[in-house]
Amino acid sequence: MKAQGKVFKYADNVDTDVIIPARYLNSSDPRELAAHCMEDIDKDFVNKVNKGDIIVARKNFGCGSSREHAPIAIKESGISCVIAETFARIFYRNAINIGLPIMECAEASKAINAGDEVSVDFDEGIITDITTGQTFKGQAFPEFMQKIVKAEGLVNYIKNR
Amino acid sequence: MGMTMTQKILAKHAGLESVSAGQLIEADLDLVLGNDITSPVAIKEMAKMDVKGVFDKDKIALVPDHFVPNKDIKSAEHCKCVREFALKNNITNYFEVGKMGIEHALLPEQGLTVAGDVIIGADSHTCTYGALGAFSTGVGSTDMAAGMATGKAWFKVPSAIKFNIIGKPSKYVSGKDVILHIIGKIGVDGALYRSMEFTGEGIRNLTMDDRFTIANMAIEAGAKNGIFPVDELTESYLKEHSKRPYTVYSADEDAVYDEVYTIDLSELKPTVAFPHLPENTRTFDEIKEEIKIDQVVIGSCTNGRIDDLRIAAEILKGNKVANGMRLIVIPATQSIYLQAMEEGLIRTFIEAGGIVSTPTCGPCLGGYMGVLAEGERCVSTTNRNFVGRMGHISSEIYLASPAVAAASAIKGFLASPCDLKKS
Numbered sequence: 279m280k281a282q283g284k285v286f287k288y289a290d291n292v293d294t295d296v297i298i299p300a301r302y303l304n305s306s307d308p309r310e311l312a313a314h315c316m317e318d319i320d321k322d323f324v325n326k327v328n329k330g331d332i333i334v335a336r337k338n339f340g341c342g343s344s345r346e347h348a349p350i351a352i353k354e355s356g357i358s359c360v361i362a363e364t365f366a367r368i369f370y371r372n373a374i375n376i377g378l379p380i381m382e383c384a385e386a387s388k389a390i391n392a393g394d395e396v397s398v399d400f401d402e403g404i405i406t407d408i409t410t411g412q413t414f415k416g417q418a419f420p421e422f423m424q425k426i427v428k429a430e431g432l433v434n435y436i437k438n439r
Numbered sequence: 440m441g442m443t444m445t446q447k448i449l450a451k452h453a454g455l456e457s458v459s460a461g462q463l464i465e466a467d468l469d470l471v472l473g474n475d476i477t478s479p480v481a482i483k484e485m486a487k488m489d490v491k492g493v494f495d496k497d498k499i500a501l502v503p504d505h506f507v508p509n510k511d512i513k514s515a516e517h518c519k520c521v522r523e524f525a526l527k528n529n530i531t532n533y534f535e536v537g538k539m540g541i542e543h544a545l546l547p548e549q550g551l552t553v554a555g556d557v558i559i560g561a562d563s564h565t566c567t568y569g570a571l572g573a574f575s576t577g578v579g580s581t582d583m584a585a586g587m588a589t590g591k592a593w594f595k596v597p598s599a600i601k602f603n604i605i606g607k608p609s610k611y612v613s614g615k616d617v618i619l620h621i622i623g624k625i626g627v628d629g630a631l632y633r634s635m636e637f638t639g640e641g642i643r644n645l646t647m648d649d650r651f652t653i654a655n656m657a658i659e660a661g662a663k664n665g666i667f668p669v670d671e672l673t674e675s676y677l678k679e680h681s682k683r684p685y686t687v688y689s690a691d692e693d694a695v696y697d698e699v700y701t702i703d704l705s706e707l708k709p710t711v712a713f714p715h716l717p718e719n720t721r722t723f724d725e726i727k728e729e730i731k732i733d734q735v736v737i738g739s740c741t742n743g744r745i746d747d748l749r750i751a752a753e754i755l756k757g758n759k760v761a762n763g764m765r766l767i768v769i770p771a772t773q774s775i776y777l778q779a780m781e782e783g784l785i786r787t788f789i790e791a792g793g794i795v796s797t798p799t800c801g802p803c804l805g806g807y808m809g810v811l812a813e814g815e816r817c818v819s820t821t822n823r824n825f826v827g828r829m830g831h832i833s834s835e836i837y838l839a840s841p842a843v844a845a846a847s848a849i850k851g852f853l854a855s856p857c858d859l860k861k862s
Contacts, residue, residue, distance in 0.1 A: 291627055291716060293825045300804035300828075304506060304513035306480045318827040338628040338661060342823060343804070344563040346480055346579035367632050367663055368563055372579035422463045422593065432581050433487045436589065 279400040281358035281379060282408075283330035286316075286323060287392035292335050293342035294369065298351045300343075311347050312354035329356035332398065334390045336362065340369025346376060353378040359398045361405060361416070363387040374423050377431040381405065383416035400427075441691030443599040444666050445634040448574040448688050452557040460598035460695075468498065469573075470551060471586035472560030474542055474800075475503035479520045480580035481561055485588055493528045494590035500532040500551055500560075501525050502542040505800040510807040540772025540798045543567035543655060543740035548772055550681025554669045555688055559583065559592050564740045564822065566657045569666035570650035571673055572687065576664045597663045599634035600625070601696040604641035606705035611856040613750070614649030615742055615820065615840035618656040619710040621702065623720030631661035633697065636690060638668055641704050647676050648746035655741050656822050659717040709855050711818075712838035715826045723855040730837070734817040735760075735848040736829075737841050738769025738796075739803045742820035745775050747841040752784040754845035754856055755791040761851025766793030767802060767809045793848070805829045811836075818847040 296319040298311055305311065316323035333352065339362035340348060349372045352360065360373070363384045373380045379400060386405045390396060394409040403418040419427060429435040442450065442457060450458040452466040473481055478501055493499055501521050506514035525533035532551060539545065543564050546552045554572035558565065563577035578592065586592050602621065622629070635657045637650075645653070650667050657665025667673070669687045677685050711726070713719040737743075737751050748770060760766045768788045770776035776798065779785050788795050802809030803821040811817055811830030816837065819829065824836035839847070842856040849859065 293823075295804070295823070295825045295828045300476075300806055301810075303476050303804075303806075304511055304517065306483070306517070318832050338631065341627060341661065342563065342825060344477065344561055344565075344577040344579050346477070346561075346581060349579075350480075364628060364631060366628070366661060368577050368579060368658075371582060375579060375581035375585075420463060420595075432585050433484050436488050436490075436585055 280397065281330065281332060282397040283332045283358055284328065285390055285392055285394045285396050286331060286333050287390065288319065288333065288335040290337040291341055292319060292339050294340055294345050294348040295342055297340065297348040298345065303345065303347055306347065308350050308354040311351035315351040315355045324355065327355050327357065330358045331356060332396050333357055333360045334387060336387050337364050339365050341366035344368045346372045349373045349376055349378045361386050374426050375432040377427060381416040383414050386414035386416065440695060441693035443634060443694045444636055444668065444688050444690040445574055445599060445664060446596055448555060448557060449594060449596055458596045460596055462596045463593060464596060465591050465593050466557050468559060468586050468590050468592055469556040470498055470500060470558045471583060472500045472502065472542060472546065472558065472562065472565060473583050474505050474562055475507055475514065475518050475521055476505045477561030477580045477583060479517045481583040481587065482520060482524045484581050484584035488584065488588050490588040493587045496529045497531045498590065499530050499587055500546055501530055502534045502539055502545060504539055504541050504798065505804065506806050507539065507799060508536050508797065538773065541740045541743055541800055544744055544771035544775065547571060548680060548774060550683060553677055553681050553683050553685035554673060555686030559586050563658045564655050566662065566664050567651055567655040567740060569654035569657065569664050570647065571677065572667060572669035574664055574666065577658060597632060597634045598697050599636045600630055601699045602635060602637045603699060603701045604637055604639040604704060605701060606641050606703040607644040608704040608707060611709050611842045612704065612707045613840045613842065614645060614652035616707050616710045617702065617704065618653045619712050619717065619720050619838065620707055622656065622660050622717045623710065625660055627659060627716055627718045628661040630657065633662055635660065635662045635665040637665065642667060643670060644704060646746055647672060648744040651744065652741055659822055709840060709843050709857065711843060711853065712824055714824050714835040717824060717838060726853065730853040731816065732764065732818050732847050732852055733815040734765040734767065734809060734811065735844045736767045736802050736809055736817060736819040736821060737844050738771060739800065739821040740771065741822045742841050743769055743771030743775065745778050747820065748779045748784050751841040751845040752787040754842060754859065755849065756787050758791055758849045760792040760848045764848055764851055766791065766848045767796065768793050769796045770798060772798055802829060818844050818853060820844050
């Protein structure tokens, strides 16, 4: 499994309220949620994002509320992977459960710049910054979580077992 | 190697003799919770799982509380979806308007959460029940769906940070000040993926409501759960509220902790988290400027309990809110509302110039019932002060205890209850 795209870069503690503000949580339609993704931290995100693009952030990405609407909005907006130094734990679970690829990598999270073209090889755990030529080794999922990700989420995992 | 309190509860529910940090386990669930925002997504996901129905109609709690009473048509549709699911699956613990309350105040009050339980809830503040000696943690809607279908959830066994609580808090220091102090110390990711285990002789000086507030905000330090030992106070609470049997677990003497902090309650002062993170804490001696406040909210799963309303009313009694101040008081459950009415607290709030609302999470997450305009400032007893959390992205939230909130409502600026009597 691979991903490649242009990077949107954010700082520490990107919370689920800025990823998808609660004023839009009266809907659970992925398309409606994606239309407001990152609205309170980056108004231009929805206009600039293209299918395959990658979010790179620093520490504690997705902190705050348990709303699965946050990874759903990110996935539906076309983002192929989120790379961060660390993820808040509920966001981490939710991303795996809905099949949004994420990767923890402190070095990549520091070094990669906004606008860089980046590719991610999930099987090898390798992140490549094509713009700068740097490569990084990300944290691979434990085997149990890989099974959920490979089933494209917890729903299929439960259905298939 | 010894186990922490959390690890012992998880081991038992996974059918294992022992577990250690980092181990992946599948645990049996005693309760699965959802609200009107997270349940509709879970219901949709569960429908895709090809299961006959829920694993146990008595072990699921559905509490529409966020945008309830319905704030608009879309919210009404969500609530309808939850209501129909509850009816179809014969869910015992579905709480309609009139019986409901803010989920994390309601479930302990109804006796649905007891010591020794493993509980998941599709709401991040599900960690509240750790106050009763349960393992409880927030999850997303898909986990909730899987929990409702199978009665199980997977967990990575957490390591823990120990907080040794000593001393006795002074008059205006409450559970809110304790947890804000701790988050200020360790940061919003200070306990990421880990348990916060509270212990020590000082715990006997914390009321049950203080403990609920502290465990409630464990998530604000990134923790998987916060947990308190079970003492006489816990047991009398459990006996008063629940008919369910409970199990008392305690950490092994040789349990291993990543870090140990000592918190002396007698040294704590009223504490405020400044915008836009709960870790930006200051005590009043560190606040030099006068910060004008437009709105005060007293309520939420963090601070909408009877202790909270009592201290706020004590401060507000005989006073009026400042000119232009909007004071919004929200008892967290119907029973707390009634109790406050019987004690005359509601009269005090209204006579002071505040409003009192039926239970709802509304303003805490910028839903309704107190949304902030551009540049407005709010002192709130809620749990998050992120950018835009309660309204416009340029509005500001100052998180504080009900005592600080009440004092600020009277003064019209961020104020300590300790300074109120002097002026």
